[in-house]
Structures are given as C-alpha cells and as structure tokens.
Amino acid sequence: MTTLDSSKEIKKKDSELSQHHEDFRMFGLITFLIADGMTFAGFFAAYLTYKAVNPLPDGYIYELELPIPTINTILLLVSSATFHKAGKALLKNKNSDAQKWLIVTATLGIAFLICQLFEYFNLPFGLTDNLFASTFYALTGFHGLHVTLGTLMILIISWQTRSEGGRITNQNMFPLEAVELYWHFVDGIWVILFIILYLL
Amino acid sequence: MTISIDSQDSNNKRLQPTGWLRYFSFSLDHKVIGIQYLVCGFLFYLIGGTLASAIRIELASPMSDFMPRDVYNQVLTLHGTIMIFLWIVPVVNGAFGNYLIPFYVGARDMAFPRLNAVAFWLIPPSGLMLVASYFVEGAAQAGWTAYPPLSITTPQSGQIIWIMSVLLLGGSSIFGGINFIATIIKLRRPGLKLMQLPMYCWAMLGTSLLVVLSTPVLAGTLILLSFDIVAHTGFFNPVLGGNVVVYQHLFWFYSHPAVYIMVLPAFGLVSEILPVHSRKPLFGYTTMVFSIMGIVVLGLVVWAHHMFTSGTPPWMRLFFTIATAFIAVPTGIKFFNWVATLWGGKISINSAMLFSCGFIINFVFGGITGVALAQVPFDIHVHDTYFVVAHFHYIVYGGTVFIIFSSIYHWFPKVTGKLMSEKLGILHFAITFIGFNLCFAPQHWLGLNGMPRRVAEYDPQFQFVNQISSVGALLMAISTIPFLVNIFLSIKNGKDSGDNPWSALTPEWLTSSPPPVENWEGEAPLVEEPYGYGKPVSTEK
Numbered sequence: 001m002t003t004l005d006s007s008k009e010i011k012k013k014d015s016e017l018s019q020h021h022e023d024f025r026m027f028g029l030i031t032f033l034i035a036d037g038m039t040f041a042g043f044f045a046a047y048l049t050y051k052a053v054n055p056l057p058d059g060y061i062y063e064l065e066l067p068i069p070t071i072n073t074i075l076l077l078v079s080s081a082t083f084h085k086a087g088k089a090l091l092k093n094k095n096s097d098a099q100k101w102l103i104v105t106a107t108l109g110i111a112f113l114i115c116q117l118f119e120y121f122n123l124p125f126g127l128t129d130n131l132f133a134s135t136f137y138a139l140t141g142f143h144g145l146h147v148t149l150g151t152l153m154i155l156i157i158s159w160q161t162r163s164e165g166g167r168i169t170n171q172n173m174f175p176l177e178a179v180e181l182y183w184h185f186v187d188g189i190w191v192i193l194f195i196i197l198y199l200l
Numbered sequence: 201m202t203i204s205i206d207s208q209d210s211n212n213k214r215l216q217p218t219g220w221l222r223y224f225s226f227s228l229d230h231k232v233i234g235i236q237y238l239v240c241g242f243l244f245y246l247i248g249g250t251l252a253s254a255i256r257i258e259l260a261s262p263m264s265d266f267m268p269r270d271v272y273n274q275v276l277t278l279h280g281t282i283m284i285f286l287w288i289v290p291v292v293n294g295a296f297g298n299y300l301i302p303f304y305v306g307a308r309d310m311a312f313p314r315l316n317a318v319a320f321w322l323i324p325p326s327g328l329m330l331v332a333s334y335f336v337e338g339a340a341q342a343g344w345t346a347y348p349p350l351s352i353t354t355p356q357s358g359q360i361i362w363i364m365s366v367l368l369l370g371g372s373s374i375f376g377g378i379n380f381i382a383t384i385i386k387l388r389r390p391g392l393k394l395m396q397l398p399m400y401c402w403a404m405l406g407t408s409l410l411v412v413l414s415t416p417v418l419a420g421t422l423i424l425l426s427f428d429i430v431a432h433t434g435f436f437n438p439v440l441g442g443n444v445v446v447y448q449h450l451f452w453f454y455s456h457p458a459v460y461i462m463v464l465p466a467f468g469l470v471s472e473i474l475p476v477h478s479r480k481p482l483f484g485y486t487t488m489v490f491s492i493m494g495i496v497v498l499g500l501v502v503w504a505h506h507m508f509t510s511g512t513p514p515w516m517r518l519f520f521t522i523a524t525a526f527i528a529v530p531t532g533i534k535f536f537n538w539v540a541t542l543w544g545g546k547i548s549i550n551s552a553m554l555f556s557c558g559f560i561i562n563f564v565f566g567g568i569t570g571v572a573l574a575q576v577p578f579d580i581h582v583h584d585t586y587f588v589v590a591h592f593h594y595i596v597y598g599g600t601v602f603i604i605f606s607s608i609y610h611w612f613p614k615v616t617g618k619l620m621s622e623k624l625g626i627l628h629f630a631i632t633f634i635g636f637n638l639c640f641a642p643q644h645w646l647g648l649n650g651m652p653r654r655v656a657e658y659d660p661q662f663q664f665v666n667q668i669s670s671v672g673a674l675l676m677a678i679s680t681i682p683f684l685v686n687i688f689l690s691i692k693n694g695k696d697s698g699d700n701p702w703s704a705l706t707p708e709w710l711t712s713s714p715p716p717v718e719n720w721e722g723e724a725p726l727v728e729e730p731y732g733y734g735k736p737v738s739t740e741k
Binding site: 023024025027028031032034035036037038039040041042043045046049050053054056127128130131134135138142 | 387442
C-alpha cells in the first residue's frame with residue numbers, strides 16, 4: 001500500500017500529467033470524429049451503390065431544387081467562420097464578444113435547420129416512396145441530427161462563455177475548441193453531402 | 201469494504217469504494233474495470249455455452265425433436281450474438297486491455313477513465329436486453345448476421361431489440377477503442393519508445409484502429425435495417441426496390457475486421473505468455489509489429505470473400521481472393537515467430553503454456569481452412585455448410601478462447617496474489633482440448649459432404665458424425681467445471697504467489713501482486729527490454 005510520502009509524490013506526478021491533459025482530450029475527440037465520419041462513409045457508399053446498381057424506373061427520377069441547399073451550404077460555411085471569430089475573441093480575453101459570435105453561429109445553425117425542414121415539406125416524395133427518397137432522408141436526416149446536437153452544444157457553451165462566472169475562459173478553452181472542431185466536421189460532411197447528393 | 205467519499209474531490213479514484221464492493225461501482229480504476237469486463241463476459245459465456253449445448257443436443261438426432269425449428273433459429277442467433285459481442289470482443293479487448301495496457305505504457309490509468317467506465321457499463325444493460333429479447337414474441341432468428349430479407353420478414357419485435365442491443369455494444373466497443381488508441385499513443389511514460397512496447401500493446405493498437413474504422417459502418421447499417429423494419433423503407437427489401445447485397449457489403453465491412461478484432465488481441469496475449477514460460481526473448485519483434493499492422497490494413501479490404509455466392513462479379517472475386525490469400529503471409533510470419541520463440545527454450549509445462557500451445561495447434565488448423573475458404577471454387581462448394589462453422593470455431597474458440605483461458609492462468613497471480621492449482625488447470629486443458637477437437641474436427645467432414653449449417657434437421661446419414669460432435673460439445677461443457685472449481689478454490693485458499701511467480705520481465709510484474717491502486721509505488725519503471733530473457737538480469741530469481 002502507498003505510504004503517505006509516496007502518495008504525495010504520486011499527486012505531484014498526477015498534476016504534472018494533467019498539464020498535458022488538454023492534448024489527449026483533443027486527440028480522443030479527433031479519433032471519435034474519424035469514427036463518426038466512417039458512419040457517414042457507410043451511408044455515402046450505400047447511396048452511391050444504389051445509384052449505380054438500382055436505378056429508379058423512368059418517371060420516378062427527381063430533379064432536386066438547388067436554391068435551398070445552396071443557401072444552406074452558405075449558412076454553414078459562414079457559421080464556421082463566425083465560430084472561428086468566437087475563438088479568436090476568447091483568445092483576446094473578450095468574453096462578451098466571443099459570446100456574441102457564438103450566438104450568431106447558433107442562429108445560423110437554427111436557420112440551417114429551418115431551411116432543411118422547409119425543403120422537406122416541399123419535396124415531392126416521402127420517406128418510403130422509393131430507394132432514392134429513403135436514402136435522401138436518411139443521409140440529410142442523420143446530418144441534420146448532427147447539426148441539431150451541434151447547435152445545442154453551441155448554445156450551452158455560449159452560456160458558459162458569459163463574462164461573469166462562466167466556466168469557459170481564456171485559460172479553459174477546451175470546451176469551445178472541442179465544439180468548434182465538431183462544428184467544422186459537420187460543416188465538412190455537409191459539403192461532401194451537398195456535392196454527392198445534389199450536384200452529382 | 202469501506203466507502204469514503206471526499207466532498208471536495210469525489211472523482212478521485214483513490215477514494216472510491218474498496219473491497220469487493222468496488223466491482224459493482226462506477227469505478228474509474230482500470231484494474232477494476234478490467235475485472236468487471238472479464239467476469240461480466242464470463243457470465244455471458246456461460247449463457248452462450250448453455251445455448252450451444254442446446255444446439256448440440258438438438259443436432260444429436262436428425263429430426264427437430266428437442267426444440268421446434270423456429271426456437272432452434274432463435275437459440276442459434278442468440279448463441280452467436282452473445283458469444284461474439286458479449287464474451288469474446290469485450291473480454292479479449294476490454295478485460296485484458298484495460299488491465300494490462302496502462303501497465304505496459306507505464307501509466308497510472310487509461311487516458312479517459314470516465315469514458316472507460318461508461319464503455320463497460322453499457323455492456324450489462326444491453327446484454328440483458330439481448331437476452332430478454334429471446335422472451336419477446338418473435339425473438340430475433342436471422343442469425344448473428346441478421347441478413348435481410350430474413351431479418352425484415354421474420355417476426356420483428358425481437359429483431360429490433362437485437363439491433364438496439366448490438367448498436368449499444370458497438371458504441372461501447374468504439375469508446376473502448378478510442379481510449380486504447382489515446383492511451384498507447386499519448387500516455388506512454390517519458391522515455392518509452394513505441395518499438396519497446398510489449399507486443400500486446402501493438403495488437404491492441406491495431407485492433408482499436410479496426411474498431412474505430414469499421415464499427416461505425418455496422419452502426420449505420422443497422423440503423424438503415426431498423427428503418428426497414430420500423431418505417432417500412434426499402435433499403436434492403438427487394439420487394440420495395442432495395443438491394444440485399446448492399447447490406448452484405450456494409451455488414452462484412454465491419455464483420456470481417458471483427459474477426460481480427462477478436463483474434464489480434466489473442467495474438468498479442470500469446471506473444472506475452474510464450475516468452476515468459478519458455479524463458480526466451482520473443483522471436484522477431486519487428487516482423488511481429490509489421491505483421492500486425494499488415495493484418496490491419498489487409499483486414500479492411502477482404503470483406504467480400506464472405507460473399508462469393510452473392511452474385512459478386514468475377515473481378516471482385518479475383519481481387520478479394522488474392523487479398524485474402526495475402527493475409528496468410530503476416531499470419532504465417534506470426535505463427536513461425538511463436539514456434540521459433542519456443543524452439544530451444546526452457547519450456548515449463550503449466551496450464552498457461554498448455555493452453556497457448558493448444559492455441560497454436562488449433563489456430564494453424566483454422567488458418568489452413570481459412571486460406572482454403574478464400575479460394576472461390578472451394579468456397580462455392582462448401583458455402584453455408586458445416587465446413588464454415590468448423591473453420592470459424594477453430595479460429596474463435598480454438599484460437600481466442602484458448603488464449604483467454606491461458607491468460608487467466610497466466611495473470612491470475614497478478615490480480616489476486618494467489619497461485620491457481622496446476623492439477624485442475626491441466627485437467628481443464630485436457631478436457632477442453634479433446635472436447636473442442638472432438639466437437640469441431642468432424643464438422644469439416646460434415647461440411648465437405650454437404651450438411652448445411654443453421655438448420656435444425658439434417659439427412660440421417662450424418663447422424664453418427666453429429667453425435668461424435670455432440671459428445672465433444674458435452675466435454676467442452678464439462679470442462680468449465682474444473683475451471684470454476686479452480687478459480688474459487690484458488691481465490692479462497694490458493695498458495696501465495698509472491699509478486700512475480702513467473703520471473704517475468706514485462707512491466708506489470710515489476711510491482712506488487714495484487715498491484716496498488718496507483719499501479720506503482722513511486723515512479724513507473726522504464727522497461728526497455730520486455731523480453732530480455734536468457735540474459736543476466738537482476739530480477740531473475
């Protein structure tokens with residue numbers, strides 16, 4: 001069993017270790033995002049295979065309208081930039097600025113979701129109509145779920161970035177950085193999804 | 201069993217429950233979590249084993265007289281799913297990985313202790329859910345592969361519970377994988393180089409890469425499958441324009457690497473055990489590392505060899521045959537390295553060593569049938585026959601489960617500070633080895649003669665060979681008794697083992713047995729040569 005002296009020594013060692021703690025939290029998150037990306041990769045692979053092997057019968061081929069998804073792409077790209085701004089502001093210790101940028105980002109995320117729902121309601125096909133429709137809703141829906149979760153997380157961290165008594169400060173940037181990485185990831189997935197689903 | 205919780209720092213693992221009670225707590229100690237995985241997995245192994253016995257009793261006669269045909273299918277499904285997702289994957293990764301990896305990298309715990317505990321505590325509820333699904337009207341009966349359209353046309357409530365349970369278990373597996381990668385890469389003790397790590401670390405690094413890259417694809421596939429069942433979409437339903445082969449591709453993209461997820465850690469464990477009990481350095485460390493990584497890369501691109509009869513085009517068959525045949529190269533290198541490690545060594549014949557040697561024998565047999573199955577003409581002949589069943593069990597039982605037992609005998613003194621009874625251990629090995637070979641070797645013959653798998657009834661001409669196989673299964677069931685007796689007797693009044701009964705050099709033995717909560721008193725030792733046997737070293741007794 002540990003004596004008092006050695007346990008003190010251990011505590012010292014632990015505090016030395018915890019200085020590096022930041023690094024592998026990020027490392028773990030990146031590993032997780034790779035795993036998450038593989039789920040999307042599976043969906044994309046299924047979609048592309050269906051497209052190649054199971055073509056829809058004539059008269060069932062839809063031309064997807066481009067305006068809404070294009071607006072959505074712009075919304076997400078801009079939101080990535082505003083999130084970056086929030087991080088920059090926090091680095092300069094301007095918490096209220098950071099909070100403002102985060103709220104702007106969350107608003108853009110909500111706008112994306114509203115546009116997505118608007119598109120859903122105006123599409124000429126439903127979930128079970130045919131193979132293309134099902135895959136379309138599965139892919140965009142799974143991505144939309146990611147956006148929803150991301151928006152919720154942004155709202156939480158924007159509350160935590162408040163000037164007085166907030167948990168996220170210049171010294172403790174990890175929560176903000178983690179959500180930022182996740183948000184860029186979701187953004188990147190959307191770009192791939194936009195190209196594969198709407199443009200190809 | 202005192203419980204003291206400090207109000208200021210209740211997350212501090214030093215202050216968590218002690219004694220046996222900690223095994224029922226949300227403990228953050230990697231050693232406790234490792235034992236939790238092992239015991240939980242073993243309980244599910246007993247359930248899965250009981251189901252296997254039921255299958256073999258049914259197959260002792262050509263008619264389905266022990267249970268109705270649909271019950272047989274449900275039992276078969278449950279047996280496969282439990283053994284894979286609740287026994288082998290959690291034990292060979294979670295249990296030994298959690299217990300050993302922090303020692304091997306010179307750390308006091310895993311990189312993410314809380315995530316680690318979450319990963320474990322996902323298992324008991326989803327396991328119970330899976331077992332409970334059997335009692336629901338319309339239990340899952342599409343096999344552990346859940347191929348559509350079978351899985352979407354048979355009664356569905358049980359299938360949905362099955363999917364949810366496997367999704368949760370997949371999540372647990374991914375969390376574990378992330379943790380192992382972070383621990384091995386980021387948490388190494390300063391001064392410890394990657395090429396000085398014990399081989400099990402490399403095996404777990406490779407396995408975790410496979411887990412992180414392939415398990416999410418299974419999750420996505422099962423989500424689509426559940427849409428097909430619940431919302432009546434047509435992803436995999438040919439009636440609605442779907443494509444069943446897409447399911448097979450996505451499923452095997454996970455489930456072929458899953459074979460390596462089950463067997464690579466066993467390769468690592470046997471590489472730890474053989475040098476210790478033959479007092480020789482592990483032969484060919486560098487080639488072993490490259491073989492593991494080679495298997496990881498190749499393991500991701502061979503999945504369609506499970507689908508040679510699913511209308512795969514010729515170019516695809518050719519590619520996957522060649523890729524699969526290539527896997528035999530790194531695997532063969534490892535096999536010869538183990539034999540060369542034993543060659544000329546001072547071998548002690550004990551339970552751990554016997555099970556390891558049993559592994560080598562069974563595994564080379566399963567490997568040879570594996571290469572045979574990769575060849576398209578042969579595969580088409582024996583596809584979905586008992587030949588496949590025999591091959592699979594030679595790898596997973598004769599390979600991995602033998603190593604699980606070998607590891608339990610090897611590390612039992614580490615965990616408890618007590619020695620296990622060698623007499624009972626050798627008895628356990630003898631019955632297991634004879635029973636296993638008696639059970640599965642005849643199934644090669646059955647398969648070659650065309651007995652289909654997964655069917656409750658068969659042609660009466662196969663009855664005698666099936667009865668031999670069932671006797672083997674009975675022996676395997678009996679073999680659990682000396683093992684359990686051994687465990688309980690040894691925990692209760694086993695001989696004290698001392699800190700390092702095997703005079704081993706790997707880092708986990710360079711501390712007291714059982715180890716202190718912090719793994720080492722003071723600083724972690726720097727082990728530059730974990731296999732430096734046969735050289736004058738001060739730790740030799």
